[in-house]
Amino acid sequence: MVQISNRRSTLVEPSRTRRKADARRRAILKAAASAFRKHGIAATGMREIAEAADLSPANLYYYFESKDELLYFCQDWSLDRMLEAARAVRRGGERPPEQLRQVIRAQLHCMLDELEGSAAHLEVDALSRTLRERIVAKRDRYESAVRRIVEDGIRSRDFARTDATLVTRAILGALNWTARWYRPEGEKTWAAVAATFSDYLVRGLIR
Amino acid sequence: MVQISNRRSTLVEPSRTRRKADARRRAILKAAASAFRKHGIAATGMREIAEAADLSPANLYYYFESKDELLYFCQDWSLDRMLEAARAVRRGGERPPEQLRQVIRAQLHCMLDELEGSAAHLEVDALSRTLRERIVAKRDRYESAVRRIVEDGIRSRDFARTDATLVTRAILGALNWTARWYRPEGEKTWAAVAATFSDYLVRGLIR
Numbered sequence: 001m002v003q004i005s006n007r008r009s010t011l012v013e014p015s016r017t018r019r020k021a022d023a024r025r026r027a028i029l030k031a032a033a034s035a036f037r038k039h040g041i042a043a044t045g046m047r048e049i050a051e052a053a054d055l056s057p058a059n060l061y062y063y064f065e066s067k068d069e070l071l072y073f074c075q076d077w078s079l080d081r082m083l084e085a086a087r088a089v090r091r092g093g094e095r096p097p098e099q100l101r102q103v104i105r106a107q108l109h110c111m112l113d114e115l116e117g118s119a120a121h122l123e124v125d126a127l128s129r130t131l132r133e134r135i136v137a138k139r140d141r142y143e144s145a146v147r148r149i150v151e152d153g154i155r156s157r158d159f160a161r162t163d164a165t166l167v168t169r170a171i172l173g174a175l176n177w178t179a180r181w182y183r184p185e186g187e188k189t190w191a192a193v194a195a196t197f198s199d200y201l202v203r204g205l206i207r
Numbered sequence: 208m209v210q211i212s213n214r215r216s217t218l219v220e221p222s223r224t225r226r227k228a229d230a231r232r233r234a235i236l237k238a239a240a241s242a243f244r245k246h247g248i249a250a251t252g253m254r255e256i257a258e259a260a261d262l263s264p265a266n267l268y269y270y271f272e273s274k275d276e277l278l279y280f281c282q283d284w285s286l287d288r289m290l291e292a293a294r295a296v297r298r299g300g301e302r303p304p305e306q307l308r309q310v311i312r313a314q315l316h317c318m319l320d321e322l323e324g325s326a327a328h329l330e331v332d333a334l335s336r337t338l339r340e341r342i343v344a345k346r347d348r349y350e351s352a353v354r355r356i357v358e359d360g361i362r363s364r365d366f367a368r369t370d371a372t373l374v375t376r377a378i379l380g381a382l383n384w385t386a387r388w389y390r391p392e393g394e395k396t397w398a399a400v401a402a403t404f405s406d407y408l409v410r411g412l413i414r
Contacts, residue, residue, distance in 0.1 A: 040332040042249065125247040160410075166395065166403040169388060170381040177380025188373065196373040203367075204411030 025063050026114075028053045029074050033116040037183070041071075041123050071123055072131045074115070079138045081110045086145035096153030097202050100171075103146055104198040107175050112190035117182035143168060150205065159205040171201050232270050233321075235260045236281050240323040244390070248278075248330050278330055279338045281322070286345045288317045293352035303360030304409050307378075310353055311405040314382050319397035324389035350375060357412065366412040378408050 031053035035044045046067055050060040064070040085106035089099045111117065124132050124139075147168040153159035178193060238260035242251045253274055257267040271277040292313035296306045318324065331339050331346075354375040360366035385400060 042332060125249060162407060163399070163403045166400060167407050169384070170404055170407055173381040173384025173387075174377040175380070176387075177376070177384055180380075180383075181376060192370070193373060196370045197377055200369060200374050200377055200411045202411075203413075204407045204409075206410075 021063065025073060026077065028055070028060065028063055029070070029077070030114070030116055032070065032074075037117070041126065068127060068131070071126050072135070075122075075124070075127075075135045076138070078110050078115060079135065079142055081114070082107050083138070083142050083145060085110070086142065086149075090145075090149070096149050096156055096158050097206065099149045100146075100153065100202050100205070101198040103149060104171070104175065104201060105194045108178065108190055108194040108197065111175070111179060112182050112184070112193060116184045117179055117190075122176055122179055143172060146172065153205060157207065160207045162205065167205065174201060228270065232280055233284065235262070235267065235270055236277070236284070237321070237323055239277065239281075244324070248333065275334060275338070278333055279342070282329075282331070282334075282342045283345070285317050285322060286342070286349055288321070289314050290345070290349050290352060292317070293349065293356075297352075297356070303356050303363055303365050304413065306356045307353075307360065307409050307412070308405040310356060311378070311382065311408055312401045315385065315397055315401040315404065318382070318386060319389050319391070319400060323391045324386055324397075329383055329386055350379060353379065360412060364414065367414045369412065374412065381408060 028049070032044075032049045035048045035052040038044075039048060044067070046060060046064075047057060049067070049070065050057045053060060064073065086103050089102045089106070092099070092102070094102070124135055127135060147164050150159065150162075150164040150168050150171075154161055154164060174197060178197075182188075182190070182193065184190075235256070239251075239256045242255045242259040245251075246255060251274070253267060253271075254264060256274070256277065257264045260267060271280065293310050296309045296313070299306070299309070301309070331342055334342060354371050357366065357369075357371040357375050357378075361368055361371060381404060385404075389395070389397070389400065391397075
């Protein structure tokens with residue numbers, strides 16, 4: 001019994017601890033977003049992040065060893081969320097226009113609501129080479145997932161024939177750029193942005 | 208006669224010199240773009256810019272006192288070009304869909320051809336506060352110019368009713384984001400990007 005209990009604690013507890021730590025890290029990320037917006041990402045140090053997250057610097061360092069690690073976690077986490085959403089949408093089996101609407105909405109929800117419009121998940125230049133390569137590879141997978149929906153729609157004749165690569169980049173550009181102008185305290189809610197963007201960006205493809 | 212000749216030299220010559228210096232500065236900018244793409248804007252110093260422009264550092268400093276001045280000139284110059292194009296398009300008096308197509312094409316020509324896809328004209332965070340405020344004000348004027356075309360099109364019933372502010376930001380986001388992925392040596396020419404983007408981004412507005 002003691003052994004079983006021990007195995008439980010080594011197998012289950014660490015992942016529970018990790019989940020708890022990840023939730024705490026996401027909360028810090030969300031708080032850091034306002035500091036990034038206020039001072040700019042380059043000028044924001046661990047001190048400003050700790051302040052925004054209402055943590056002591058020592059406590060912040062327990063969750064993130066450096067600003068680099070925080071930026072990496074932010075990008076990795078948001079790309080995982082976006083990839084997961086793109087996969088779920090494809091599994092859902094709706095027609096391509098509806099799939100594209102849902103993916104646009106999911107990305108804006110992640111960027112503007114969950115991350116409060118922080119551009120941190122786009123700052124690959126700030127990362128070390130190894131971390132940057134990992135993020136760029138994951139971002140390429142996300143771009144491919146969105147492009148496949150555009151290609152499916154062209155094949156199914158829901159969408160007009162066009163250059164799927166370029167149109168996908170136009171869509172992702174419009175979405176990514178929201179991090180430059182969106183303010184959670186501004187007059188447009190993320191849901192209003194998502195409604196107008198998904199309508200406009202899908203209409204441009206319809207035959 | 209001597210006086211007239213003197214007046215000519217103080218009134219005409221300086222502006223001719225300035226025009227020549229400006230042309231030289233634009234050539235340096237274009238050369239600097241490859242250095243920015245290669246090393247990232249933050250990691251590119253005056254030494255790398257001089258190397259890319261095939262100038263001695265002393266010669267580069269004759270044209271630009273600092274990297275900040277170069278970034279400011281880049282943004283100021285490209286915004287002037289884009290504003291000028293937007294005004295010319297409106298004076299042309301075509302229907303709003305054609306006006307919007309022309310403005311999209313002009314911005315991509317400036318960004319991808321004249322500046323070779325350098326993101327330098329988007330890096331406001333790197334500027335001092337005073338310079339940044341001037342650039343942001345000019346950028347706001349450009350956004351208004353594009354938004355007016357969208358609003359004209361909604362009024363003339365060429366375009367469907369929509370949130371003109373948000374759609375304008377989607378368009379500018381798609382265009383600005385090209386600086387993140389476009390490579391002059393890549394397989395897509397700037398003209399191909401301009402053709403697909405102007406078609407797609409205008410279609411999304413048509414009733």
